[in-house]
Each structure stands twice: as structure tokens, then as C-alpha cells.
Amino acid sequence: MKLQEYTSSRHNFEECMKCTVCTAYCPVLQANPLYPGPKQAGPDGERLRLKAPYFFNQALKYCLNCKRCEVACPSGVNVADLIQSARIKYDTTPPKLRDRMLASTDFMGSLARPVAPVVNAVTGLGVTKTVLDATLKIDRHREFPKYSSRSFERWLKRRRKEQTVFPEQVAYFHGCYVNYNYPQLGKDLVKVLNALGVGVQLLEKEKCCGIALITNGMSGQARKNANHNVAQLRQAVLDKGLKVLTTSSTCALTIRDEYPNLLGVDNADVRESVLLATRFIFEKLEKGASLKFKSGYHRKIAYHTPCHLERMGWGIFSEKLLQMIPGVEFTLLDSNCCGISGTYGFKKENYEVSQAIGEPLFAQIRSVNPEVVACDCETCKWQIEMSTGYTVMNPISILAEAIED
Amino acid sequence: MNANEFDVIIIGGGITGAGTQRDCAMRGLRTLLIERSDIATGATGRNHGLLHSGARYAVNDPESAQECIRENMILRRIASHCIDETDGLFITLPEDDLAYQQTFVDACRNAGISAEIIDPDLARRMEPSVNPDLIGAVKVPDGSVDPFRLCAANMLDAKMHGGQVRLHTEVTGFIKEGDTIKGVHTRNRQTGEEVDYYAPVTVNACGIWGQHIAEMAGVKVGMFPAKGALLIFAHRVNNLVINRCRKPSNADILVPGDTVCIIGTTSTRIPFEECDTVAVTPDEVTLLITEGAKLAPSLSSTRILRAYAGVRPLVSADDDPTGRNISRGIVCLDHETRDGLKGFITITGGKLMTYRLMAEIATDAVCRKLGVEKACQTADIPLPGSEEQSYEAVAQKIWESPTTAQKAAAARMGTRAARIRTGDKRDDALICECEEVSVGEIKAAIDRLEVSTLTDLRRRTRVGMGTCQGEFCACRAAGLLVKAHGCVERERADLEDFLQERWKGNFPIGWGDTLREAEYTQWVYKLVLGL
Numbered sequence: 039m040k041l042q043e044y045t046s047s048r049h050n051f052e053e054c055m056k057c058t059v060c061t062a063y064c065p066v067l068q069a070n071p072l073y074p075g076p077k078q079a080g081p082d083g084e085r086l087r088l089k090a091p092y093f094f095n096q097a098l099k100y101c102l103n104c105k106r107c108e109v110a111c112p113s114g115v116n117v118a119d120l121i122q123s124a125r126i127k128y129d130t131t132p133p134k135l136r137d138r139m140l141a142s143t144d145f146m147g148s149l150a151r152p153v154a155p156v157v158n159a160v161t162g163l164g165v166t167k168t169v170l171d172a173t174l175k176i177d178r179h180r181e182f183p184k185y186s187s188r189s190f191e192r193w194l195k196r197r198r199k200e201q202t203v204f205p206e207q208v209a210y211f212h213g214c215y216v217n218y219n220y221p222q223l224g225k226d227l228v229k230v231l232n233a234l235g236v237g238v239q240l241l242e243k244e245k246c247c248g249i250a251l252i253t254n255g256m257s258g259q260a261r262k263n264a265n266h267n268v269a270q271l272r273q274a275v276l277d278k279g280l281k282v283l284t285t286s287s288t289c290a291l292t293i294r295d296e297y298p299n300l301l302g303v304d305n306a307d308v309r310e311s312v313l314l315a316t317r318f319i320f321e322k323l324e325k326g327a328s329l330k331f332k333s334g335y336h337r338k339i340a341y342h343t344p345c346h347l348e349r350m351g352w353g354i355f356s357e358k359l360l361q362m363i364p365g366v367e368f369t370l371l372d373s374n375c376c377g378i379s380g381t382y383g384f385k386k387e388n389y390e391v392s393q394a395i396g397e398p399l400f401a402q403i404r405s406v407n408p409e410v411v412a413c414d415c416e417t418c419k420w421q422i423e424m425s426t427g428y429t430v431m432n433p434i435s436i437l438a439e440a441i442e443d
Numbered sequence: 444m445n446a447n448e449f450d451v452i453i454i455g456g457g458i459t460g461a462g463t464q465r466d467c468a469m470r471g472l473r474t475l476l477i478e479r480s481d482i483a484t485g486a487t488g489r490n491h492g493l494l495h496s497g498a499r500y501a502v503n504d505p506e507s508a509q510e511c512i513r514e515n516m517i518l519r520r521i522a523s524h525c526i527d528e529t530d531g532l533f534i535t536l537p538e539d540d541l542a543y544q545q546t547f548v549d550a551c552r553n554a555g556i557s558a559e560i561i562d563p564d565l566a567r568r569m570e571p572s573v574n575p576d577l578i579g580a581v582k583v584p585d586g587s588v589d590p591f592r593l594c595a596a597n598m599l600d601a602k603m604h605g606g607q608v609r610l611h612t613e614v615t616g617f618i619k620e621g622d623t624i625k626g627v628h629t630r631n632r633q634t635g636e637e638v639d640y641y642a643p644v645t646v647n648a649c650g651i652w653g654q655h656i657a658e659m660a661g662v663k664v665g666m667f668p669a670k671g672a673l674l675i676f677a678h679r680v681n682n683l684v685i686n687r688c689r690k691p692s693n694a695d696i697l698v699p700g701d702t703v704c705i706i707g708t709t710s711t712r713i714p715f716e717e718c719d720t721v722a723v724t725p726d727e728v729t730l731l732i733t734e735g736a737k738l739a740p741s742l743s744s745t746r747i748l749r750a751y752a753g754v755r756p757l758v759s760a761d762d763d764p765t766g767r768n769i770s771r772g773i774v775c776l777d778h779e780t781r782d783g784l785k786g787f788i789t790i791t792g793g794k795l796m797t798y799r800l801m802a803e804i805a806t807d808a809v810c811r812k813l814g815v816e817k818a819c820q821t822a823d824i825p826l827p828g829s830e831e832q833s834y835e836a837v838a839q840k841i842w843e844s845p846t847t848a849q850k851a852a853a854a855r856m857g858t859r860a861a862r863i864r865t866g867d868k869r870d871d872a873l874i875c876e877c878e879e880v881s882v883g884e885i886k887a888a889i890d891r892l893e894v895s896t897l898t899d900l901r902r903r904t905r906v907g908m909g910t911c912q913g914e915f916c917a918c919r920a921a922g923l924l925v926k927a928h929g930c931v932e933r934e935r936a937d938l939e940d941f942l943q944e945r946w947k948g949n950f951p952i953g954w955g956d957t958l959r960e961a962e963y964t965q966w967v968y969k970l971v972l973g974l
Contacts, residue, residue, distance in 0.1 A: 052677050052746040053956055055963050056876065056911040074847070082876055085702040085910070086851060088679045092835055095847045113959075 049116035049123065049299070054081035060107035060117050065375040066100055069394035073100035076107035079124075080117040087124055094128035100391075101125075102379040103253055104345035105291075119299045126257040126300060133255040136174040140381040141254035144246040147185065147218030154185040177389040181424050183219040183416070190221035194228065194240055201228075204237030208318070209274040209282045211267075213289040214246050215416040223285055226438035227315055233441055234319065234327050239280070241270040247292040250381050252300060264303040267293065271308040282308075283315040285434050287347035287414040288380065290314045294350070314347070314414065316433050317355040323362065330442045335365040337436065340408035342371045342399065342422065344415035345379075356414055356433045363440045369406050374399040378421035393425065400426050412436055449475045449607075449642040451809050452627060454614055454656055456480070457487035458590060458795055460648035461597035462802030462821070467809060468604035469824070470817040475640055476598070476606065477629060479613035481899045483594040485650045487795060488902065489753025491673065491707050492700040493684060494518065494526055494586035495796045498533060498558060499691055501550035507772060508554035510797050515584060517799060517822045518593075524828040524837075524857025525593040529699060531585025531684030532566055533558075534577045536737060539689045544579050547688055551583065558583050570683040572739040585684040587700045590795055591902040592855065595892055596826040603827060610893050612638075617645070617660050624660060624786040633895065644809050647789040650756040651718050657789055662782040664789055667757045668718050672727040673707030674735070674952065677746040677910050680704050685738045694734030701854075701905065702878060703748060706735035713754070723750040723951040746956045748910065749948030758792045773797060775804045779812075786812070828857030846871075848879040855884075855905060862887045874923070875916035877909020885920060889927045897921060897941035912945045914964040918972065935974075942968060 060076040061067060067075045074083070079098050086093035098121050107117040139146060150157040160166050161182040171178035190212050194201070201207075208231065216224040228238045245267055248260035271293070274280045284290045293312050297303040323329070341360055343353035361368050377395030382388050403411060403426050411422055411430045419430035431439075451467050453460045456478025464476045478484075497511030518526055535541050544560065551558035559582045566573055566580035573580075598608055611633045618626035618639060626641035647656045647664075657664040679699045687695035698705050709727050728750055736743040758774045774792035778784040790805035803819045810817065831837045838845040838853035841861050845853065848871070853860045863883040864870045870883035888894055888903045897913075897920055900906050906920050907913035921938045925931055942964070949961050968974040 052910070054910070055956070055960055056915055057963065058915075078847075078873075078876060081910075082879070083847060085678045085877065086847060086879065089699075089702055089854075093847055093850055096844075 049119045050114055051081040051084045051120055053113040054115045055113050057112065059110045059112060060115075063106050063110035065104060065106060065377065065395040066102055066391065069391045070100055072097055074098075076101070076117045076121065080107070080120040081115055083124065084120055087128060091128045094124060096129070096131075098125050099129070100388075102375065102377075102382055102395075104375045104379055105349040106345055106375060109348055116299065122252065122300050125255070126252070129255060131255070136176060136385070137254040137381070138256065139174070140176070140384055141250040141256055143214035143250055144218070147214050150185040151187065151189055151218055154187040158184045171386060175386040176384050177386045179389060179424070180384050181420065183215070183420060185218055186221050188221060190217045190224040191240060193221055193225065194238065197228075201232075201237040201239065204232065204235055206236045207239055207278075207280055208236055209239050209241055209278075209280045211241060211244055211247075211282050211284045211289060211293070211312070213284060213286045215286060220416070223432050223435055226432070226435040227283070227285055229438045230319065230329070230434060230441065231315075233329055234322055236322075239274075241267075241274055241282070244270055247289040248301075249288055249292040249296065252292075252296060253379075254381060257301065261301045261303060264297045264301045268297065268303055268305050268308065271305070271312065275308045275311040280311070281318060282312045283318050284312070285315050285414070285432055286416060287314060287344045287350070287352075288417070291346040291350055314350075314352055314355065316359050316414065317352050319437070320355040320359050323359075329437075331364050331440050332442055335363065335440050336367070337363075337365065337440070338367040338409045339412050339436065340369040340371050340403055340406045341433075342376065342403075342411055342413040342418060343373060344413060344418050345375050347414055348373065356412070360412055360433050360436060363437065365440070369408065371399065371402055371406070374402075376418045376421045378417045380417050383417075383421060392421075396421060396425055403428055410436070445641070447638065447640050449473045449640065450644070450813060451475075452477065452640055452642040452645045453648055454627070454645065455648035455650065455653070456482040456594070456598070456608075456610060457485050457648065457650050458483065458594045458597065458798040459487075459650065459790055459793070459801050459805075460646075461594045461601065462798045463646055463648055463790065463805045464601040464606050464608075465597045465604070466802045466806035466819060466821050468601040468606040469820055470806060470810060470815060472809070472813070472815065474601060474606040475642065476601065476608045477612050477614055477627065477640070478608075478610050479632065481610055481896070481902060482598055482893075483591050483902055485652065486753045486756055487590050487594055487650075489673075489751055490590065490671070490795055491696055491698045491705050492587050492590055493696060493698045493796075494588040495794075496531060496583040496585045497554055497556050498531070498547070498551050498581075498583040498585065499686060499696070501554045501556060502547055503691070504772075505550065505554050508550070508556065510773075510800060512554060512556045512584075514797050514800055515586070518588065519586075521799075521822065521825045522588070522593055522596065522829050523825070523832050524834065524854075525589045525596060525826070527587045527699070527701075529586050529683050531583050531686060532570060532573065533581040533583060533686045533688035534566065534573060534738070535579030535688045536574060537576055537578055539687065541579050543690075544581060544688055548581055551581075556583060570681055570685065572681045572741055573685055574737055574740055579688065581688060585686070587684065587698050588795070589701060593826075595903050596828055598893070599827050599891060608893055610899070611895060614656065614659070619661075622783055622785055624784065644786050644788065644812050646805055646809060647787065648791070648805070650791065651754045653756065653789055653791045654715065660778070660784065660787055662778050662784050662787070664758065664776065664791070666715065666791070668713050668715055669755045669757055670711045670713045670721050670752050671708035671755060672723045672731065672750065672752040673705055674728065674731045674750050675748045676704050676706070676742060677748045678702060678704075680739050680741055680745055687738065694731045695738070697735060697738045697742070702909065706731050706738070706742065710755075718754050721752040721754060723752050725951070727752075728951055746910075747952040748912065748957065750951040751948055756791050773801050773804060775801070775808055777808055788812075828859040830858045848873060848881050851879040852881065852884050856887070859887070860884075862891075874919045875904070875906040875909060877911050877916070878905040880904050880906050880916070882923065885923050889923065894924075895928070896937050897924065898944060900924070901941075907941065907945060911960060912949060912964065913942060914960065914967060917941055917945075918968075939974060942974075
């Protein structure tokens with residue numbers, strides 16, 4: 039007997055007017071002719087896939103999930119969600135070892151942390167890169183993010199007491215990058231929030247938001263993480279009445295939007311309380327809070343809005359916050375995708391496309407020639423640093439640097 | 444032998460005519476098919492596209508039910524590329540009488556239709572779109588059939604057996620000698636060219652318009668036109684046919700067909716003069732949506748693509764002027780024995796499902812007249828395109844790793860998809876993005892399937908049948924027709940006709956996203972392209 043479960047359609051795909059604006063805005067299509075483009079892969083393909091899963095096209099894996107098609111769509115079609123959902127539903131090829139490794143950011147982090155200096159030394163070696171390139175197809179040009187010996191969680195746990203003295207409290211979803219690779223960003227956030235009279239708590243136990251699991255064909259694991267994290271968020275938001283902040287635009291988008299839209303994990307009761315830290319801080323300052331900035335501070339900053347932040351419509355908060363800092367010479371970079379999209383650009387087969395997509399952004403950065411590029415996304419940071427040589431800082435770190443100690 | 448002489452002339456390019464031509468041609472006759480418009484323009488192309496199991500007729504018309512299930516099994520064998528073997532459900536809703544279910548199942552079994560009562564919960568899992576309130580469900584071997592594809596495949600096979608086809612050509616009169624029909628006068632409606640054709644036998648296979656043709660020949664066939672209205676939804680909501688398990692009524696069948704699904708139908712007696720101008724009324728649209736949502740609740744929020752209506756060729760079983768004795772069964776009239784008119788046969792009544800049997804009956808009659816003794820083979824030899832049982836097998840055989848457009852082409856053309864030229868960027872480019880129809884596929888249709896207008900092309904390839912309703916594909920396809928026919932002016936007029944025809948289907952359901960899309964199409968063609 040033929041049981042079928044492919045008849046429900048979501049993501050507003052019927053509202054598509056075929057205007058093709060999404061296709062014009064897709065960064066992949068211009069660099070990779072093998073990709074059918076968002077309209078074809080999304081609403082058009084969906085009608086055929088509803089007929090039979092056979093019509094699923096493997097080329098959907100070339101989608102970056104940058105969501106620029108959704109920003110462009112005048113009809114409110116969640117094009118990227120359609121594409122990613124189709125991959126989740128119909129792609130039955132098991133993820134490769136490489137993809138599993140790239141996707142398991144927290145597992146790899148917890149393995150690497152105790153032996154971080156060794157790992158960092160080894161991954162930085164040319165010979166390692168050559169081997170990884172040849173065996174796992176991780177492109178040799180890529181720089182692996184360095185691991186930290188001390189996790190951010192451990193650092194903050196030691197300061198639990200001093201954080202509780204602040205009258206206002208928030209919870210911080212630090213994400214894998216802050217915890218294992220770059221605790222300094224978390225420390226910077228604590229510094230800024232403390233300066234505003236806000237204490238920072240951890241969630242009882244957070245897991246990776248799961249974005250890399252979703253895009254690497256491990257949605258089952260991603261759903262587990264999502265259910266776990268939503269339960270954690272409920273504790274913080276519903277039981278303790280806290281806002282939950284992130285410093286990573288992608289973690290925020292994943293928790294708020296990918297959980298319900300791609301993984302079917304209901305987060306309606308906590309969604310509005312999950313915010314990017316820059317939005318929280320901007321709103322606090324708007325309401326009259328103030329920060330004491332260092333005198334004589336000067337930075338020439340070019341700000342790159344990560345695609346996922348643009349999708350949420352929150353780029354404005356990071357922009358405005360940076361512009362508030364006395365002594366900042368601010369340039370807003372044009373809206374472009376950097377091309378890395380998390381683990382996508384690490385894969386050898388995507389490297390050239392990834393770099394081609396990012397080139398307009400890189401060229402503009404070179405011509406602006408800032409002291410530092412600001413950006414709220416860690417993978418954009420790796421991409422821009424590798425491709426341009428410019429240093430990239432999270433706006434929170436710039437803020438922390440600019441206020442008095 | 445004169446080029447205008449044949450063994451048999453068949454009037455009517457619907458499925459009955461095309462099927463009859465195929466059968467006659469396979470029995471070695473020299474055949475000519477004449478159609479005033481295009482293939483499948485009448486009732487053939489204006490129904491659900493339901494591959495009846497016969498279950499719907501089991502209780503009230505066991506004979507039709509038996510015919511249906513026999514033909515159902517035959518079509519699965521000979522027309523695999525036109526058929527989607529979905530299976531179907533007959534559901535009982537709380538307001539229906541559950542006792543009817545047993546009557547229904549018994550009647551099905553008596554007719555030879557496998558009907559299996561299943562748990563409502565299993566039905567909900569098999570078909571998630573079904574009304575979750577159902578209290579009973581029966582599974583039957585319903586399916587869906589693409590009437591355009593089926594008609595084109597029959598025509599193509601007739602041609603491959605030496606048959607000739609004249610589309611857009613109307614019969615203007617009969618050539619009569621005494622009490623014998625010797626041939627027909629025709630006029631090409633596009634070129635105005637007038638030609639006479641001769642044959643010892645002429646078959647009237649014009650569906651509801653058969654009354655008119657019979658009159659022209661000097662005999663009377665009483666037809667009783669019944670209009671049926673249907674709605675097409677923009678995507679497949681269901682993957683199993685959903686029927687109501689009750690006495691047949693309005694809007695109680697939802698059929699998934701290719702990328703869409705279709706709810707219908709209504710039944711209204713109309714005067715014969717209105718057959719050419721039937722339109723769907725607002726009341727019919729309301730009824731179809733309201734009743735349809737009882738089968739699958741999500742229909743009430745799904746975008747509707749088009750509304751259309753067809754006219755059933757119901758015929759009085761014999762000379763019953765009151766019309767009380769109406770049958771949906773097959774009616775084959777030999778006008779020699781009936782009216783003393785030699786060389787003229789009318790084949791009518793019946794339905795899409797039983798077209799092959801109708802063709803067989805008509806061809807048997809033709810052969811008797813011609814003294815030809817040859818057995819019918821149409822139940823055994825697959826139609827061109829249907830040599831493989833699944834489109835997956837077709838696509839995998841032709842292409843190593845087929846693209847979505849190639850998979851879609853294999854599903855539409857069957858094994859004939861091998862004729863599509865690929866590998867060249869220009870041939871691989873898409874004309875229709877909604878249905879994924881490539882330049883190569885359009886060219887293959889133009890080459891072999893008698894295409895003279897965009898609407899003809901739509902019936903053969905699904906160009907313009909998708910969500911955009913021709914917005915993007917019509918102008919591209921028009922470009923290819925200009926190349927094929929060499930006339931820009933003619934194609935410009937054709938493009939206007941095509942868009943007008945698309946709007947005609949949008950108009951009765953012109954709200955929401957359908958209206959937005961139509962408005963956008965208007966901008967593109969009027970303001971950008973200056974049409």
C-alpha cells in the first residue's frame with residue numbers, strides 16, 4: 039500500500055507571481071550555472087515534488103541558504119525555506135564524513151578544546167591542509183578557526199556570583215564559536231552589558247543551534263538540538279522572565295525562524311524574546327541608558343550586514359550602534375553575500391563559487407580600506423579575513439573596545 | 444489511387460475519433476481524421492481526467508462499471524505514460540449514510556472492481572489532505588489519465604500506421620450519391636482552402652456536435668447536452684483520487700492530475716445552441732469550492748488556477764424523443780440499418796474511460812461494411828510512448844542523471860522523450876518554467892504532433908498550463924512557432940488568442956493570487972511587450 043506524506047505545501051509557495059526577482063538577486067546563480075536558481079528550485083520545483091519525490095533535484099544542495107531570495111520576494115514567499123525543506127524531506131543521501139565533521143561544531147569543539155594548542159598548530163600547517171584537501175575535500179585555502187583552551191562557559195561560570203549582583207539580567211546563547219573558538223567575544227558582551235547594569239547568565243545547558251546540521255543533511259540531529267534548546271529557552275524566558283541574547287546573527291535566525299519553518303519545532307512562546315545583542319543594547323540606549331566612551335577613540339570601520347541579519351531586518355541596530363560611538367568613521371558596505379555561508383565555502387567543490395560570490399564585497403572593502411571591518415557573523419569574518427586580509431570584528435567587540443574599562 | 448480517397452473518414456478529433464482512427468489504421472485501413480478545431484477540444488479535454496475504476500457507477504449502472512474496470516486495466520497496460528496509478532478513496536462523511544458503504548462495496552465486487560474497506564485512520568495516513576472527519580473509507584483502483592496526451596498518442600499511432608490528419612478543418616457538407624455517403628466537403632478554417640475527400644465509410648465521432656453532423660448527413664440523432672463545470676487548483680493537494688461514498692452528486696470527485704488537482708463536477712441540462720459557448724457561473728464556482736472542501740478541507744484555502752466546463756454527449760438510448768431514456772453507455776448507430784443511409788456510422792455516448800472500446804465497436808462496424816476481417820489489437824499493443832511502465836525507467840534509460848525538466852518530459856512523453864534533442868544549451872533552455880518544458884520538447888511536439896497554434900501546443904506539452912498561465916512561456920513559445928511557421932503576424936494574433944483564452948479560464952475565479960498573476964501578465968504583455 040502506498041503511504042504518502044508529500045501533499046502539504048507550506049512556505050506560501052502559491053503566492054509566487056513568477057516575477058523572478060529572487061532569481062535576479064540570487065548570488066549563487068550568477069557564479070554556478072549548475073544551480074537551478076531560487077524560483078526554479080523553490081516554488082516551481084515544489085509543484086513537481088508534490089507530484090512525486092522523484093522530481094527532487096540534487097542541485098538544490100548548491101543553495102547557500104543566504105535567504106536573499108526571501109528578502110527580494112515581493113510576495114512573501116519563503117523561497118529558501120522551500121528549498122531547504124525539500125532537501126530535508128527528499129534528499130536521502132547520507133552526509134559524508136567531511137560534512138558530519140563540519141556540521142558537528144560543538145562536538146568537534148569539545149574534542150579540540152583540551153588539546154587546543156596542538157590542534158591549532160596542526161590545522162594551521164600547510165601539509166595538514168593538503169591532506170584535508172585531498173582526503174576530505176576541505177579546500178586547502180581555508181583557515182580553520184583556532185580553538186581556545188578555555189571555554190567561554192567555564193569563564194562565565196566562575197563569575198556567576200559577580201553577575202548576579204546586577205539588577206537586570208539576561209541569558210546569553212553564546213553559540214559554538216564563542217564557546218570553543220573565540221571566548222573573547224563573549225567576554226566583550228559581558229563587559230558592555232555590565233556597563234549598562236545588566237548581568238549575564240548562561241542557559242542551563244545550550245546545544246549548537248544546529249544550522250550546520252540542517253545544511254549538511256543532518257536534520258534529525260538538528261531537530262534534537264532544537265527541541266533541547268527550546269526547552270532551555272522556555273526555562274529562561276517563561277520561568278525566569280529573561281531575554282536571551284546572541285552575538286551571532288545566524289544563531290538568532292536559526293532559533294527564531296529555522297526551528298519552526300524547517301524543523302517543525304514550535305517556538306512561538308519564546309521566539310520574540312530571542313534577540314541579537316546589538317538590538318537589545320540599541321533599544322536600551324534609545325530608552326535612555328548610556329555608555330561611557332573612551333575619549334580620543336578613533337576607528338575607520340566598514341560594516342558588512344550578514345545575509346541572515348538582513349533577512350531578520352535587524353542590520354539597522356548594529357549600524358546605528360556603531361555610528362553612535364564617538365570617533366568612528368563609518369561606511370555601510372553594499373548589500374552583498376560574502377559567499378561562505380557557514381560550512382558551504384569550506385567544501386572543495388564550492389570554493390571557487392564561494393570566492394566568486396564574495397568578490398564584489400571584497401573589492402569594495404579594498405577600495406574603502408578601513409582599519410577594521412565590522413560584522414555580526416563569525417563565518418563572514420573568516421571569509422573576509424581570508425579573502426581580503428582585513429581584520430573583522432563583531433560590533434559588540436568594537437563597542438567593548440570603545441567604552442571605558 | 445487519388446490522394447483524397449480513403450477507406451474511412453473519421454469526423455471528430457476527440458478521444459473517440461482519435462481512438463477510432465488508430466484502430467482502423469491498425470487494421471490496415473487508409474484513414475483520414477478531420478477535426479474543425481484541435482484534438483481534445485470538446486468533452487475529451489474538459490473533464491476530470493479520472494481513470495474511473497467504475498466504482499462510481501457500480502450501484503446504479505453495473506454495465507458501465509464493468510466496462511470501466513475492464514478498460515481501466517487495459518489503459519494501464521497500453522497507455523502507461525498517460526496514466527497515474529494513484530488509487531482512489533470513497534469516503535463517508537458524518538452527514539452521509541454509512542450503511543451505503545456496504546451496498547457500494549457489494550456492487551463494486553459484483554462488477555469485478557476490487558473495493559477494500561479500510562480504517563478511517565489508515566485513510567488519513569494514506570491521504571493526509573482528506574477530510575479528517577471521515578467515518579468510513581473504501582479503497583478502489585481509480586487513477587488519473589491525461590486526456591490530451593492520450594488523444595495525441597492515439598493520433599500519432601494512427602499516423603504511424605499511415606493515417607492522415609486534418610486539424611482546423613471543418614466538414615461543410617456531405618457528398619451523397621442516392622442513399623450513400625461518398626465523402627465530405629471540407630474547408631480549412633485557417634487558410635480557407637476547400638477540399639473534398641472520398642471514402643466508402645464515414646464515421647461521425649463528434650461527441651455532442653454529432654447531432655449537427657448527423658443533420659448535415661440527413662439523419663437525426665437526439666443529443667441531450669449536459670454541462671459539467673470543474674475547477675483546477677494550482678498544485679496537487681491530494682495524491683489519491685477522493686470520492687464521496689454516496690449516490691453520485693455534484694462536486695464529489697477530486698482528482699490529482701499531473702501538477703494540479705481538479706474538483707468537479709456539476710450537471711446542468713443546457714440547450715444545444717449553447718454547446719459552443721458554455722461558461723462557468725458564480726453559483727457553480729461556489730458550489731464546487733464548498734462541496735470540494737468537504738473532501739479535502741485545504742481546498743478552501745488553495746489557489747484556484749482556472750474554471751472550465753465541458754458538455755457531456757449524452758444520447759437517447761434509441762429514438763426516445765422525451766430524453767427520459769438517457770444512457771451514459773456507448774451508442775453506435777449504423778445509419779444504413781437505422782435510417783437507410785449507407786456509408787455512415789455514428790459513435791457516441793460513452794466516456795473518456797471507454798473510448799478504446801467505443802473505437803473498437805465503431806471499427807468493427809466499419810470493417811463489416813468494408814468486408815475487412817481483422818481482429819482488434821488496440822487492447823494489447825501499447826501506444827507510442829507507453830512502451831515502458833514508469834517514467835522513472837524512461838528517464839533513467841535516456842539520461843544518465845536526468846534534470847528535473849528531463850524527468851518531467853519523461854513523465855509527459857514516455858519513451859518518446861528520447862526524441863528530445865538535448866545537450867545543446869539552446870535546446871535545454873526552458874520555455875515553460877512552471878511545468879519545466881524545454882525548447883527541445885516543444886520542437887519535438889511541433890515536428891510530430893500537428894501543432895499550428897499556441898493552444899495546440901499547450902494541449903501537447905502543458906506549456907501555459909502552470910501557475911503563471913502563460914505569463915512567461917507564451918511569448919517564448921510564440922517565438923518558436925514563428926520559426927516553425929515563418930509568419931510573425933499570424934503568431935502575434937495567435938498569442939493574443941492564447942492569452943485571451945487563458946484569461947477566460949481565470950475570469951470566473953478571478954480573485955486573490957490568480958488575479959494578481961493575471962494583472963501582472965497584463966502588464967508584461969500590454970505595457971512591456973506592447974501587445
